[in-house]
Amino acid sequence: MSALQPVRGTHDLLPDEARRHRAIEAAAFACAGRAGFGEIATPIFEFTEVFARTLGETSDVVTKEMYSFTDRSGDSITLRPEGTAGVARAFLSGGLAQHLPLKLFYRGPMFRHERPQKGRLRQFHQIGVELLGVDNPLGDVEVLALAWRILSDLGLGAKVRLEINTLGDAPSRAAYRETLLAFLSGHIDQLSQESRQRMERNPLRVLDSKDEGDKRVVANAPLIHDSLTPEARDFFAAVTNGLEALGIPFEVNPRLVRGLDYYSHTAFEFTTTALGAQGTVLAGGRYDGLIGMMGGPPTPGIGWAAGVERLAMLIDEPPMPPRPVAVVPMGDGLLGLKIAESLRAAGVSVDMAFSGNLKKRMARAAKLNARFAVLLGEEELARGHVSLRDLDAATQTEVPLDGLVERLAQAE
Template sequence: MRSLQPVRGTRDILPDEMRRHRAVINCARNLAERYGYREMATPIFESTEVFQRTLGDTSDIVTKEMYTFPVREEGDSVTLRPEGTAGVARAYISNSLQQQVPIKYFYSGPMFRHERPQKGRQRQFHQVGVELLGVAQPLGDVEIIALGDHILRALGLGDAIKLELNTLGDPESRSAYRTALVEYFSAYEDKLSEDSRGRLHRNPLRILDSKDENDRRIVENAPAFGDYLNDQSRDFFAEVCAGLDALGLEYALNSRLVRGLDYYTHTCFEFTTTRLGAQGTVLAGGRYDGLMETMGGPATPGIGWAAGIERLSMLLEGQAIEGPRPIAVVPAARAQEAAALHLTHDLRHKGFAVELGYSGNLGKRMKRANKVNARAALILGESELAQGSVTLRDLDTGEQELVALDALGERLAAFR
């Protein structure tokens, strides 16, 4: 029986949910395209090194969350992608795309992380994402963030979400700050929570965001990132902020906003909501100027974000997303079934969504028409067909009329 359950952390997406899912994807794809981001796709699994090298050996994803499998060729190992950027970066290098910079890509698809499932978190989940490669200017950051904001607003989530912004500086600033943090926190090592003691050498920036009450007291007097940013990093961030201001995009600076993946530099941001419990991040990303070199490719700046389709889809619950309303073709009796089949086929080829029941008398078929939310029913009876006509019934108003078959396409235009 256990095998008849989906594997833990995975689930089926049935049509009602799939409709919301698709609304999210379509909205993101259409707007991304408007901003010049072209859709592409990478494989859902890659050589394990692709993720190991890019995400950082200490990141949670690499140390405990990857679905990794050995493959036949000795020593080879592949991993189901836990996120999208590494694959895009690999594709950039594999295809020698440095010639075509700046590159603007949109993608969507499943991602896999072996985590304990909870609200808004599955082991297979889906993301839409964009990447902008080869643009070192803050204008790129501004555009990327503006696109994310545009999509969330277009989905009707404008007042459900807020934007948080931070800078991680360039590698020089970041490592100077990191050193200062380690030095500061080391003095309190035995007072820190167990979690934070672990973070001290793995990712000290994380301690800043600890939820432990005692940690927070220690954090209060910790060195501030602002004091360790070099001029270049400070100027860069100021320009990003100025760009967002110019567009009227509201944001909250959050110096504790840290990314888990090693490849981020400079700008990082999250759009969050309070409506999803503990998993409030709905769209997040940042700049990753060092990533390409880390992977052994040509130095190329990059910035991008990814959004969780399930999380966005959950926020859309309650918003009715209507599917197309079909026209139901209803033969009155067996004798009219052949004519009904023929008419159905003809109307489908003319571009109408048409439902033809597979069995049942007229009453059954009308019930069925109602159930599939049909806009209208075309009733084919002996008397109608004798006149080369059908009965057209408007299922919202209940009004019906006789329509000649050769005028049907035109008459039906209103019901499309």
């Protein structure tokens, strides 16, 4: 293991890639802001308890994927594997129950000790939203509409598919669990080893097994929809009706389940076929029980998170940086920098190379996609002028140095 290598599953965001990430986060936050979501930034680590309690003691995330360590005070600390638990904790420790309903947007790095693959990293980035204090299915619809708006704005509307399901309320889920377990027990000899384990830990997971034998069994399994209480059924109908009313395309997938314990009612995923086994690009659901589970007042919540790296892989061209003006000194570099600074002060993007002859500097200007070059030739300067070259039109005029800033600030 070389000390100069990044830790397994981590990577550097070089400028092109960083720009892509920033564009995604900016587009998402712009959409979220228009819908009334404000940004929240919680710490990237919490006491281990925060995640262990909320994610479920037996979930994979808790049992094998957490980056946990003991700090110098002897406390067990964990790098956050997802965003919702930290937001819920902030909600409680910040006394935010006074401000319900709350619309929150977050972004930042998450950490999971998994085996890396394309689209799966140990440090990755998510954007996400949480809507707290709303038990109305309209909340689900609005949060889904926001996700759809963001993906559409990123140009991914045609590349993703929304699948949605309901996990029911607590009574529905308990009843369904019994029904499903009874059914699976009758076919246990046809189930894969993994699914037999799933029956003990999280029976719903058997439903979305990729094993062919499991799929045959599951095809005839009872569905949660038949175990729903009238309330849960109405709730789900209100969500799907809302999506239809807003013209958001979706498909009900009765076998869609969620890994984390805190979900109830609505569960959904936006998936793509373009990323191999890591096809989920944005996912979330309702978690009415979470805050109560953490010891707070019963507070409904719904939200989602999206993987920025996965979104970035679906976006073809990174957005272009703003086109600069290239300042090209021929003699005194300091004069060039002075002019560059006055242009920058006026809001113009300016680049000036530190070395190179005129030809090199012009080539560099072209490479930077500069719009104009300001050439500081001694002859013009002697007359108080500079040459202003339009690099698109390949034309050049002499302009007084005095009016240069105004002229270029206007051209922007």
